[in-house]
Amino acid sequence: MTISRRALLAAGAGVGLLTACGSNTGRGDGSGAGPKLSQWYHQYGEAGTEQAVKRYAAAYKKAEVTVQWRPGNYDQQTAAALLTESGPDVFEGGPTLDQIQGGQVVDLTDLLEGVKDDFNPAVLTPKTYDGKIWGIPQVIDMQLLYYRKSLLKDAGVEPPTTLDALVDAARKLTTKKVKGLFLGNDGGAGVLGGTPLYAAGLQLVTEDGKVGFDDPAAALALAKIYQLYADKSLLLGAPTDWSDPSAFLQGLTAMQWSGLWALPQVQKELGDDFGVLPFPKDGSGSPAVPVGAFGAAVSARSKHKEAASDFVKWLWVERADYQEDFALSYGFHIPARISLAKKADKLKTGAAAEAVRFTTDHGYAQPLLWTPASQTAYQDALSRIIKSGANPESELRTVVRKVSAELDRVKKKS
Known part of the structure; x- marks a missing residue:
């Protein structure tokens, strides 16, 4: 079963628990060139997306990042895994209110220092709770x-x-x-x-x-x-x-x-x-x-929380080229960064440009x-x-x- 980014915009689904999940996390003891990090994504429907995110991970030099492409009920798998020691270091998700209130995710507020205003507020707000940011928006669907x-x-x-x-x-x-x-x-x-x-x-x-x-x-x-x-x-x-x-x-x-x-x-x-x-x-x-965006989050159970946060910042804050590629080369989406959405050639004219304007002027996301x-x-x-x-x-x-x-x-x- 494959799921596309458009699934974000369907009716919100509850997050349940599975009795078991995969244990092949890709984690190590931090030896070698850097710590070993596991990164989870849900299984996208757009061709080329899996290869792209694995290419991004391979380009990171401060840690060895293993990408897991998770078919099936991703939300349930992730909810269960975050309660164990065998879950991901970095994962794609809301994160949900339960995950935030339950202390299952890391505060990522510092990652957006100096660039917070460049993230579309419609999708950043649902990642914000108690004045802190718990997920970095990856891409916008509308x-x-x-x-x-x-x-x-x-x-x-x-x-x-x-x-x-x-x-x-x-x-x-x-x-x-x-x-x-x-x-x-x-x-x-x-x-x-x-x-x-x-x-x-x-x-x-x-x-x-x-x-x-x-x-x-x-x-x-x-x-x-x-x-x-x-x-x-x-x-x-x-x-x-x-x-x-x-x-x-x-x-x-x-x-x-x-x-x-x-x-x-x-x-x-x-x-x-x-x-x-x-x-x-x-x-x-x-x-x-209506808009929606998956966010990159860090598990509070990760043995390498600082390294995982550094990787999230590198990929979803610093690497503008990867962010634009992820949004527009595999399916058709809007970068979460306002500056990237404005300068992307594919979004500059016609109906695409109107869609960007609609999102900026009238976008709303379901509140946390x-x-x-x-x-x-x-x-x-x-x-x-x-x-x-x-x-x-x-x-x-x-x-x-x-x-x-x-x-x-x-x-x-x-």
Whole structure:
């Protein structure tokens, strides 16, 4: 099984435990040219990524770094390994709130001294807890709205910049053969998450750790998502889901919510006959762009914590060439460093440049305090609202109570 970086942007999944994990860590006793470090990655779907990260590791001269490519349920494997002496020194992950609160990862704040402001705050903030940085963002994935220029023009529809306009456009673009919008085969319940809330000027969790959508504007926004379903404007039952642009490319839908990774394929097949937009604003809110980034973290159980931290700094802070290569040579992603995103040739023009601007101006990531329990409560309610027409106000009241209790629980642990 392979997993691409786009998996970051799907609904947040809980981190569980396995009863066992691999013991071949590559660690040694620190003899020879330097300490032996083990570095874990999840198994990417993009061809060439594994060879690239092994090449980076081989170029490091202060330690012998062994890369492990981990198939299967990577999150569970990592969670289990961090509780043992046989886990990785450096690993790719959130890290999660539980890992931070449990003292399982090393404080990496000093690694970003002098360059912290160059990391996109949307993806750095979820790596920050109690004023300290626990993971260094590697690369940014983001979602955006693709639309077919010719289909909108033929229907006399302008690219929608508000949620009301999106509902109206999807209705007008729907014909016997083409649906107006594709948000995934479940109507958007899985992929949208908190995006409509952010577009309405709200948040999942406020900066002071409280529920960020206990507001009438939340119900109004989600009611409009239901309206898309009720109008039969949404494509459902497509051969592939939202992360794949096939439905859009085959003309099954005039607009599709997908990811930046789809851009090269869309551009190759449609040429100039497409445009991209952030999720449209609602009411007094602003456009919203969900982003995500794996972070490089250091295990607190590592026997070589200082050496592991030095390696992370070398790869994800100092080696700008490797960071750009990792982002743009294997799939299509945005470097986590703002300066690199601005100067990368592949991101300077057209839809790619717009995507970078959307991310910088409107990007948001799920907050660290947004736990799997909160995610499940909210997503289940969103599914009932979209597919069953459940009352948004009553559904959200229940979610607010559950999330508030969950936030109280995790804050007590800090």
